[in-house]
Amino acid sequence: MAQSGKGKLNYRCPSCFLRDLDIDMFFDKDKGEYYCIRCQFTGTEDKVLEMNEMVRTRYKAMMQRFEKFDFD
Amino acid sequence: MQNDFVVNIIHRPEMVPEYAEKVTGQGKKEDIGRKSLLTESLDIFKFQQETAHKNGLKTTIQMTYASLFNEEAISIAKHDHDTYGDEIALSLLGLPCEEFRKKYNTKDFCIWMFSMEDKIRIVDDVFGKFYDTFGFYPESTGSYYMDADLTNYIKSKYPSVKCAVATCWEEGPKAYHTCNNSWYTLFDGGPWNPWIPSKQNTHAPAANEEEDSGIVAIPHLSRDLIACYDGNGSNFGTHPQNVLRGMIYDTKTWEYPYLYNIIDQYRALAKYNDGYSYNMMFVGPGWLNKMGRWEAPYELLKKSYEDGMAYYGKLKEEGKLKDLTMAEFADYYRAKKPYKEPECALWRDILYGSDKQVFWYADPYMRACINMDQGGALVDLRPYVAKLDWKVGIGTPHVQDASYPFLIQEKYRAGYFTHYAGEGTVRSAKISHGGEEVDLCLCRTKAHFSETPDAKILTLDPVDIEFYDLTVKLQTVITFEKGASAIKFERKILSMSDPSAEVIINEYMVGCYGTTEYPEDMTGITLSVEGGKTPDSLKYEYKCRELSSEGGSKAVASIPAIDTRVSIETKDEAKVYIREGYAFSPMYTIGISKNISEGEVITTWLNLEKEN
Numbered sequence: 125m126a127q128s129g130k131g132k133l134n135y136r137c138p139s140c141f142l143r144d145l146d147i148d149m150f151f152d153k154d155k156g157e158y159y160c161i162r163c164q165f166t167g168t169e170d171k172v173l174e175m176n177e178m179v180r181t182r183y184k185a186m187m188q189r190f191e192k193f194d195f196d
Numbered sequence: 197m198q199n200d201f202v203v204n205i206i207h208r209p210e211m212v213p214e215y216a217e218k219v220t221g222q223g224k225k226e227d228i229g230r231k232s233l234l235t236e237s238l239d240i241f242k243f244q245q246e247t248a249h250k251n252g253l254k255t256t257i258q259m260t261y262a263s264l265f266n267e268e269a270i271s272i273a274k275h276d277h278d279t280y281g282d283e284i285a286l287s288l289l290g291l292p293c294e295e296f297r298k299k300y301n302t303k304d305f306c307i308w309m310f311s312m313e314d315k316i317r318i319v320d321d322v323f324g325k326f327y328d329t330f331g332f333y334p335e336s337t338g339s340y341y342m343d344a345d346l347t348n349y350i351k352s353k354y355p356s357v358k359c360a361v362a363t364c365w366e367e368g369p370k371a372y373h374t375c376n377n378s379w380y381t382l383f384d385g386g387p388w389n390p391w392i393p394s395k396q397n398t399h400a401p402a403a404n405e406e407e408d409s410g411i412v413a414i415p416h417l418s419r420d421l422i423a424c425y426d427g428n429g430s431n432f433g434t435h436p437q438n439v440l441r442g443m444i445y446d447t448k449t450w451e452y453p454y455l456y457n458i459i460d461q462y463r464a465l466a467k468y469n470d471g472y473s474y475n476m477m478f479v480g481p482g483w484l485n486k487m488g489r490w491e492a493p494y495e496l497l498k499k500s501y502e503d504g505m506a507y508y509g510k511l512k513e514e515g516k517l518k519d520l521t522m523a524e525f526a527d528y529y530r531a532k533k534p535y536k537e538p539e540c541a542l543w544r545d546i547l548y549g550s551d552k553q554v555f556w557y558a559d560p561y562m563r564a565c566i567n568m569d570q571g572g573a574l575v576d577l578r579p580y581v582a583k584l585d586w587k588v589g590i591g592t593p594h595v596q597d598a599s600y601p602f603l604i605q606e607k608y609r610a611g612y613f614t615h616y617a618g619e620g621t622v623r624s625a626k627i628s629h630g631g632e633e634v635d636l637c638l639c640r641t642k643a644h645f646s647e648t649p650d651a652k653i654l655t656l657d658p659v660d661i662e663f664y665d666l667t668v669k670l671q672t673v674i675t676f677e678k679g680a681s682a683i684k685f686e687r688k689i690l691s692m693s694d695p696s697a698e699v700i701i702n703e704y705m706v707g708c709y710g711t712t713e714y715p716e717d718m719t720g721i722t723l724s725v726e727g728g729k730t731p732d733s734l735k736y737e738y739k740c741r742e743l744s745s746e747g748g749s750k751a752v753a754s755i756p757a758i759d760t761r762v763s764i765e766t767k768d769e770a771k772v773y774i775r776e777g778y779a780f781s782p783m784y785t786i787g788i789s790k791n792i793s794e795g796e797v798i799t800t801w802l803n804l805e806k807e808n
Contacts (some may be wrong), residue, residue: 133488133490133491134490134491135490136490136491141443144427145376146375146441146490162376173447176443176447179443180443182548183444183454183547184548185454185545185547185549186445186446186453186454186547188453188457188546188549189453189457191460193460193461193546194464194645195544195642
C-alpha cells in the first residue's frame, strides 16, 4: 500500500471541525477516501462536502444581512 | 456628530508565506528558497496592492526582512508609495528566508519568542537593512505580538516608529487548540481596537504620559467580539479568507454576508466611542495561495479579497470611510483619544441567530466583558491596573505565553455552569426568598448604552424572578466611571407581587487567576473581610473556609502572583463575606449580601488595584 497524500483540495476533517479543530485530511488512493489522522473519520469527497454543509447549520444567521446592531 | 470609520489596509510581501511552504510543498523536502514559491508570493502581493488601488484605497506596505533582499518587492513598494501615497513600513513578521536561517541558525520566526539579546540583534539587523534600502527608518512596524520590552527597545532606538500591529485579539489557547496544539500564539487578554500600550505591558493601555510606550498599537484584524471569544479566532474577523476558513459562505453562490456584517457592526461602534470606529484588514499572502486554501479554490480566495476591498471602496466613495496608513492613523488616534478615554463595544451575535449581546470595555485599568445573556454578569476580567511586568520569550518565565492574566474567564474557568461540584468564575448576583435562590445568570436580557462626560452606562431591561409565592421585577444598571478602576453595579427592585416582602441579594464574584484553562496554585492568595463587627483574613490553603462580617464594607482577594487586589465594596449596611475554595474548585468568592424590599437599591463596586 502506497503512502497517502493530499487530495486536489486540502479538505479538513468535518468531524474535527465541529469541535473547533482544523485538521487536514489525507487521501488514501487505494480506498478512494479521505481520512483523519486524529479521529476516526473517513469519507469520500462527496461525504466530506455533505458534512461540511452540516457544519454550517450552526450558523443560523450566516446568510442574513444585518442593518441594526443594538436592541434600542 | 460626524462619525469617522477609519480603516487600515496592510499588505506584506512575505517571500515565504506562512502555510504556503506546507501546502504547496506537500510531499517535497522543505526548501524555502524555491523559485516557484518566491514568484508566487510576489504575485500575491501585487494582486493585493492592485486590488486596493483599484478601489481607491491606500495601503500600508509592511516590508518583511525577506522582501528587503528582493529588488522587485522594493521597487513595487517605492512605486506605490510615490503613486498612491502608500506607507512603506517594516514588519517583524516574515523573517523566514535563506538569509535569516543562515545568519541566526534557527527556524524560530516569532519575534516575541526570541531571547531579548536576539530580539535586539534581529531588530537592529532588520531596521538597518530597511534603512539601507529606503534611506529612512519606518514609522510603523508590527508582528502578531509585540512584547513591552521589544516595543520599548524599538522606540528608544528608532523613535520614528509611532504605530505597530501589536496583538491578535483573543488568539490564545483557543487558536492553539484549533491548530491541533501546534500554533503557539498565546496572547489572550488584549484590547480589540487600537490603544496606546503602556511601557510595562503591551496589552494594558497607558494611563498617562509616563506610562506611554510612544506607539499606537493596532490589533491584527478586527474580530467578531462574540464568535471569536467562544471559538477559533481565525474564523471570524475582517479577513475574507478567515471567513472562508470558518466555512461561513454559501458554497453554491459564493456569498458571505457575514464579512460585511462584521465590518458594519464595527462601524456601528462609533455610537459608543465618540463617533469613532475602526477596522483593520491584514491578509498575509499565504491566504491567497494559487493551490487554494483548504476547501476554497484560488478563485474563491481571490473573489473574497476583491469583494472585501470593493466594500471598503464603496464606503469610501459614499464618504463613510477614511483610509489611512498606519502612521497617519497613529496621529489621528492620538488627537482623538485621551489616555483615560475607554474603548466600548456593545456587540450582538451576527452569526448564530441567537440575539446574544455582550458589552466589552477597556481602559488603562481593566478589560471587562458583560454578558446580557447572563443577566449582565461580568464574564471576563483582566486587571490592567496591575500593569504586569510579564516578560516573554526564551530566557524568561514565559517563553510562549504572552496572555494578560484574567481574574474571570467564563470559557476557561466554567462561568455559571459547572459539572457535579464547585463554582466557575463569574461576577453576578443571587436573589433568595423562602428557601429558593435564583442567579441573575439565568435571566436573559438586553442592554442600552448611555453616557455622561465621566461614565459609560449600561441600563439593562428589567427581569422577572419567579419564586413559588413571590415575583420580583429587578433592574440592573452597570456604570464604568472613567479612571475609577471600578465597576459600579446597581440593582433596583422595581416591584414585587407582595410589596411588603423582603428578598436577600447576594452580590458575588467567583474568581481565580490564570492565562489558560488549567488551574494555577492558589496558595499565596489572601482573602479578607474589612469593616463591621468581625473583620478578619485568611491565607488560601484549599480548606473551604468562610469568613463574614456584619456591617462590613469590603470583601477582598489579594493575588500576589499577578500583583492584583480585587474587592467588592458597598456603602450600604450589609454583610460582607469571603469563601475559600478547595482542590476540586480552586476559586475564591468575595461577596456582599443584604435584605432588600420594593423600591430599594443595592449599590456595589468591584474595585481593581495594583498590589503593592
